[in-house]
Amino acid sequence: MANIKDVARQAGCGIATVSRVINKSGYVKEETRVKIEKVINELKYQPNEIARSMTRQKNHIIAFILPNSKHLFFGELLYHVEEELFDYGYKLMLCNSSEQLEKEIIYLDMLKNNRVDGVILLTNNDVEKYLNKTLPIVSFDRWFQDVPLVASDNYQGGILAAKELLDKGCKKLMFIGDDAQGDFTDVITDVSKRRLGFIDHLKSQGINDVINLEYPLQNYFVSENQFEHLLTPYPDVDGIFCISDSVAYTIIKVLKSKGKRVPEDVKVIGYDGGRSFNNLGKNITSISQEPEIIAKAIRKLLLNFDVNNSNKKIIVPVVLKKGDTT
């Protein structure tokens, strides 16, 4: 494979001039430029990106640390993030953490040694003390000290869900989620505002007896058994707002197994847009966040990263998408 020296030799000039041509930097006489471009084509020369990274000490790669790519919302987000970065000349390195703190730590370390240009972080773990403050990092949905944040308007999502359930005449309401309200972890997740918005709005309407359920973080996979157990004490609930579509889906199955009809007996709302579960049966009514818009926000924060202004936030809007479960 031809290198910059070959081009210089063939074109009868110095390598610096070739470099100037490739990078369109500095002055080059039109005549030499043409000559060099000709040689570049003949030799099919293309600059070695590793060598370029060597001088920059950056490799134009952005790493995305996330639990997995198996859940639809993550897969979607991943897709749009990659597209967005591609448009800006960056490549994406995928780092599945499987929600394990240890793996996140290993990755964070590795990424530093690899001199990636930045990291996107999506986690429920308390990685705060492992974050290298020199490396540009953007977090999604979880708040860390001095780390820029992108989140959907979780609070508003909670309000929208509350309104919908009230509209549909629900009397006995419940919130259920693993959104890390201090009982089980110290990480501050923006996601917990779904719960807050929900409860606050109901309070504002004079409803104070919301059943407020929390269960431990579970790597996003929850069993029916677990929910069965949680729901049993509340047979008269008729409206449930779930932290995610995935939870809503499981809850609906549990309700069915208990002989409840959805939405006739109990109305259920999820979060994420319902796209993952609009399949053979019902569509879930869901608070929808747009992965494409989130991806753009992340890219914006990451590529304009500034150490002195690292507490920026972008909150992306949400809407209620009516399905068949309310």
Place this chain on the structure above:
Amino acid sequence: MANIKDVARQAGCGIATVSRVINKSGYVKEETRVKIEKVINELKYQPNEIARSMTRQKNHIIAFILPNSKHLFFGELLYHVEEELFDYGYKLMLCNSSEQLEKEIIYLDMLKNNRVDGVILLTNNDVEKYLNKTLPIVSFDRWFQDVPLVASDNYQGGILAAKELLDKGCKKLMFIGDDAQGDFTDVITDVSKRRLGFIDHLKSQGINDVINLEYPLQNYFVSENQFEHLLTPYPDVDGIFCISDSVAYTIIKVLKSKGKRVPEDVKVIGYDGGRSFNNLGKNITSISQEPEIIAKAIRKLLLNFDVNNSNKKIIVPVVLKKGDTT
């Protein structure tokens, strides 16, 4: 950030010795080794991977070119491939092609310049002439000249589907897919063996009037309208084998809209394992391929790549997973 020179200076030795210690290569006196390791810890030294890549002219990164990460099966495959590579010390670069040949070509070029260690290719496009034969490549489900292949046992999958439909008493059978049988593309996809296995088995049972439908490649997203149109001429079909779960799902919706009951009136089988569509309603009966096993096969072929033996194949087994649609 400390570099190898700092360590050498601090330890009072040459950088070559430090290098030997880091890489556990060559002889180093126990005493010096201990001394150097001590300094490494003190300075929190970690080798710069870009510099390492510079000498190797390889960066320990494997790229995965695939249509997208939004479809569950792709998301799953991606997840397991990343895990598998991680275990072997490689990182994964995600390259969404959105099924566009142009984007695949750009990526192939880019990856060459980035000196990735290898590429995993999942495409329906005819990229054959853009494949750099010096770069280790493994293809999934599509056959290219001199490119190692991993595929599920598509032919066997077809047979299993045929058997199941016959077992369940179907009389009028149909195959439907975009599996590139020459009418619309030149790429040879292993996937088309699903069709072959299905039809061959039925023939062996004396059934020769299988309705054999093909439609153009569609970036994996197909509309109900399209299928509605395709199915209309065949109102008496009572057993359909679909190229994928995604297609099966849409077909089922179309059948329902036509007033057919599944599985009472028509039985439907998908391909991929049914995991994507086991949601609020029925589970799809499906031929299941295990992404985890596929990931291992890909890793094996890729990391043991040998130019002189580039026509290796690994066929991974499939099973029929009974759902509610047959």
Place this chain on the structure above:
DNA sequence: TTGTAAGCGTTATCAC
């Protein structure tokens, strides 16, 4: 406007 040369941080060769 152009060329020389000094990095960038490793690994690997080759004397000692």
Place this chain on the structure above:
DNA sequence: GTGATAACGCTTACAA
């Protein structure tokens, strides 16, 4: 066992 030193292929002063 160990240490100079030459690659690896580029960018970027600095000099001309």
